[in-house]
Amino acid sequence: MTSLRERKKAKTRAAIRDHAMRLFEEQGFAATTVDQIADAAEVSPSTFFRYFPTKEDVVLIDDVDAVLVVAIRAQPAGVEPIQAILLAMRDVFADLSPEAWEFEQRRQRLFHSVPELRARVMHQMTDAIDLLAGVIAERAGLPPGDFSARVMAGAAVGAMLSVVPSGGLPAEGVTPADHERLERALTLLQQGLPLG
Amino acid sequence: MTSLRERKKAKTRAAIRDHAMRLFEEQGFAATTVDQIADAAEVSPSTFFRYFPTKEDVVLIDDVDAVLVVAIRAQPAGVEPIQAILLAMRDVFADLSPEAWEFEQRRQRLFHSVPELRARVMHQMTDAIDLLAGVIAERAGLPPGDFSARVMAGAAVGAMLSVVPSGGLPAEGVTPADHERLERALTLLQQGLPLG
DNA sequence: CAGGAAATTGCTAGTCACTAGCTTTTGACA
DNA sequence: TGTCAAAAGCTAGTGACTAGCAATTTCCTG
Numbered sequence: 446m447t448s449l450r451e452r453k454k455a456k457t458r459a460a461i462r463d464h465a466m467r468l469f470e471e472q473g474f475a476a477t478t479v480d481q482i483a484d485a486a487e488v489s490p491s492t493f494f495r496y497f498p499t500k501e502d503v504v505l506i507d508d509v510d511a512v513l514v515v516a517i518r519a520q521p522a523g524v525e526p527i528q529a530i531l532l533a534m535r536d537v538f539a540d541l542s543p544e545a546w547e548f549e550q551r552r553q554r555l556f557h558s559v560p561e562l563r564a565r566v567m568h569q570m571t572d573a574i575d576l577l578a579g580v581i582a583e584r585a586g587l588p589p590g591d592f593s594a595r596v597m598a599g600a601a602v603g604a605m606l607s608v609v610p611s612g613g614l615p616a617e618g619v620t621p622a623d624h625e626r627l628e629r630a631l632t633l634l635q636q637g638l639p640l641g
Numbered sequence: 642m643t644s645l646r647e648r649k650k651a652k653t654r655a656a657i658r659d660h661a662m663r664l665f666e667e668q669g670f671a672a673t674t675v676d677q678i679a680d681a682a683e684v685s686p687s688t689f690f691r692y693f694p695t696k697e698d699v700v701l702i703d704d705v706d707a708v709l710v711v712a713i714r715a716q717p718a719g720v721e722p723i724q725a726i727l728l729a730m731r732d733v734f735a736d737l738s739p740e741a742w743e744f745e746q747r748r749q750r751l752f753h754s755v756p757e758l759r760a761r762v763m764h765q766m767t768d769a770i771d772l773l774a775g776v777i778a779e780r781a782g783l784p785p786g787d788f789s790a791r792v793m794a795g796a797a798v799g800a801m802l803s804v805v806p807s808g809g810l811p812a813e814g815v816t817p818a819d820h821e822r823l824e825r826a827l828t829l830l831q832q833g834l835p836l837g
Numbered sequence: 838c839a840g841g842a843a844a845t846t847g848c849t850a851g852t853c854a855c856t857a858g859c860t861t862t863t864g865a866c867a
Numbered sequence: 868t869g870t871c872a873a874a875a876g877c878t879a880g881t882g883a884c885t886a887g888c889a890a891t892t893t894c895c896t897g
Contacts, residue, residue, distance in 0.1 A: 450864055450873075457875095478853065489876045494855065526836070560764070567763035568756070574803050585836045595803045596826045597834045603799015607770050607791045630792045637833035638793045640722070640781045646844075646893055653845095674882065685847045690884065 458496050460486040465503040466551060474500075474559040501565050504555055510573050512537060517580045526581045526594075527635040530601055531628065538624060553623075570606065574598045604630045654692050656682040661699040662747060670696075670755040697761050700751055706769050708733060713776045722777045722790075723831040726797055727824065734820060749819075753805075766802065770794045800826045 447455075464485035468477040479500055483490045497503050516533035524532065541549070556562050577598035582591045608626045633639065660681035664673040675696055679686045693699050712729035720728065737745070752758050773794035778787045804822045829835065 492875055500854070564760045564764040567766060568760040570763060571759070578803070587837060592825065593829055593834070593836050596800050596829045597836065599799040599803025599826070600796040600830055600834060601799065603795040603797065603802065604792050606766070606799065607774070607795025629788065630795070633789055633792045634796055638789070638796060640789050640793065641783060688846060696883070
């Protein structure tokens with residue numbers, strides 16, 4: 446079913462992304478030019494921009510939030526909202542292949558060190574809150590856009606964010622150590638944020 | 642005490658910012674070039690960059706989080722953390738002069754409509770969490786860096802963020818309507834996030 | 838007030854991300 | 868094999884931002 450064209454396109458996309466990641470890791474994000482990446486991937490600079498709208502986008506993925514939403518919807522109806530998020534995250538992480546896991550870690554490392562990328566990831570947080578708010582309201586039988594569901598979604602995302610000290614949306618790639626902290630954070634939130 | 646030099650500098654800075662804001666509002670952020678701003682403010686483009694490192698920074702302020710931290714520290718010792726945040730915000734808003742308030746609203750409107758700016762504001766959220774976590778731990782007599790304090794800080798910031806549907810850190814400028822929602826959000830958080 | 842140090846500004850020339858429009862190549866399919 | 872459309876390359880820009888140098892302005896001291 447996959448035509449030659451599609452296969453080639455996928456290969457080009459992968460080549461660009463791989464060389465970009467490698468160069469970012471070797472020389473840093475800012476010091477790597479799009480031309481260098483294009484050269485390494487043996488495409489023209491214009492082709493680079495046809496595949497990725499900006500240099501940053503090479504390391505960003507699109508539909509991660511959506512995956513989480515699906516996983517939350519898949520939880521049994523009786524489960525409480527925060528608990529459902531927690532279980533859903535476990536499912537998502539359990540489904541990660543070793544390669545995917547390793548790739549996530551590399552990306553996470555990049556996010557960690559490059560401010561511009563961190564900013565972009567944060568930006569997706571608003572969307573994450575929107576999505577989560579929708580799912581929470583849905584599960585609780587509340588109208589979409591319900592304020593209390595929104596606040597809970599915000600608190601959940603914020604709690605998740607606090608786990609990775611220097612930023613990075615957990616749903617988008619976390620190290621194993623972070624994963625455990627993530628669980629603890631959501632558990633705390635579930636218990637009404639006890640201190641100490 | 643203010644030398645001629647300092648006064649001139651302040652005036653130049655204000656001129657650049659005012660003209661930039663005006664042009665952004667009139668023509669949009671992307672459509673406004675630094676050269677235009679420089680022309681309008683009657684300085685050279687290089688001078689623009691001496692005052693503001695990037696075009697975005699013209700609309701961004703620096704120490705807003707610090708103000709909030711001070712206000713939280715000023716709350717009486719017995720008050721619970723979230724409550725302290727709530728009271729502190731009231732104090733901060735009460736202290737705003739009418740002009741400052743109006744300026745904040747203009748900025749808020751810009752953040753609302755310009756994705757790049759939103760991203761930058763979000764970026765400051767991590768710092769906000771760090772600061773808040775410190776203050777919360779301090780007030781609760783916990784060691785700095787305490788995990789539960791961090792999670793609470795994250796949840797608080799997230800809850801505040803959820804108030805403004807399309808982003809924008811509340812502490813940095815909110816419309817009056819937002820202010821009321823902000824209070825409600827923190828109250829909900831305080832009550833352990835009841836739904837409905 | 839003179840006159841030099843220090844700060845501030847402007848200018849020049851550049852790099853790099855990104856866009857628009859056009860031509861050339863290459864895979865698809867009759 | 869010939870034709871059509873997708874994809875890649877090329878050219879020429881724009882605009883944010885930097886580095887370094889020269890001119891100007893404010894400040895300070897004698």
